[in-house]
Amino acid sequence: MTARIIDGVALAEKIKEEVSVRTAKLIQQGIKPGLAVILVGADPASQVYVRNKAAACQKAGLHSIVEQYGEGLSEADLLARIDALNNDPAIHGILVQMPLPKHINAHRVIEAIAARKDVDGFHVSNAGLLMTGAPLFIPCTPYGVMKMLESEQVVIRGAVAVVVGASNTVGKPMALLLQAAGATVTICNSKTRDLGWHTRHADIVVIATGRPSMITGDMIKSGAVVIDVGINRGADGKLCGDADFQSVQQVAGALSPVPGGVGPMTIAMLLVNTIEAAERTLAK
């Protein structure tokens, strides 16, 4: 078997076109949706993502601002900026790029963002709303993965799903969404014994560990759908995922590539969340 390659770029384009239409409608009604992205420090990968996010906003007609600060920005100054953006009616979504420098408490920063503007869906109240089945914002990366599964017409109800990785931002919300859609879900982590035993039983495998090429073809059931969230930059400067593309491709039924898979979908869903935040201000 050779896996179908899931084209995240094409699906992201389609979703961003829908965002453009909704943006145009909002602008007609006097609201220009606005996203603020805050970047602290000079991590080159973060700079690329932030630039991509701003370009995507611009293309879809959203207002976007990028605030870039030096590595030495104090936590108090960052919290003050968030407070100002919370109270800025031109801004509907706020994203603080992770990771933050060590002297800044990321948890405190996330909790400072108004939940109604938390387009990452990282705030505890948004995590709680997702967990209890009434999400305000679905975290962009798992949301994008669900859209990929939907576009591939993957049957989730009754499926066995394994999520490899248990972060608050990817693995855990991913598992909740699959579970809500009717899958039987296992979440694996770095302490899991015999990871391959778990993944080989899965109809759907989502990998988000940050360990390059850690999932190999022998760990995948024939015909399974494999979604690779990992973004790793090799010494050669090339991106690779958490799945060993060559070997997994020979076993899986469908596989998302890196680059060109989940990454572009994350950005598309960020725009969706921002437009929803803006539409909500109209509703009341």
Ligand SMILES: NC(=O)C1=CN([C@@H]2O[C@H](COP(=O)(O)OP(=O)(O)OC[C@H]3O[C@@H](n4cnc5c(N)ncnc54)[C@H](OP(=O)(O)O)[C@@H]3O)[C@@H](O)[C@H]2O)C=CC1
């Ligand atoms: N495409 C996109 O849009 C995005 C991509 N990413 C990428 O996804 C990857 C994961 O990101 P993130 O969730 O933030 O990472 P974290 O480092 O926060 O979490 C990694 C998780 O993977 C688990 N893990 C690590 N090693 C193993 C292993 N050998 N076997 C099983 N589980 C393991 C960890 O286990 P434990 O809990 O035991 O420590 C942890 O739960 C990264 O490559 C990141 O760059 C992230 C966000 C968005």
Ligand SMILES: Nc1nc(=O)c2c([nH]1)NC[C@@H]1CN(c3ccc(C(=O)N[C@@H](CCC(=O)O)C(=O)O)cc3)C=[N+]21
């Ligand atoms: N508050 C916050 N929210 C995030 O959503 C967030 C974050 N912090 N910190 C970092 C991770 C990572 N992330 C990516 C987004 C897009 C691509 C992406 O577009 N990737 C392209 C390639 C881009 C390239 O060439 O480097 C692709 O996979 O095809 C990747 C990774 C969002 N994250």
Ligand SMILES: [Mg+2]
């Ligand atoms: Mg992380």
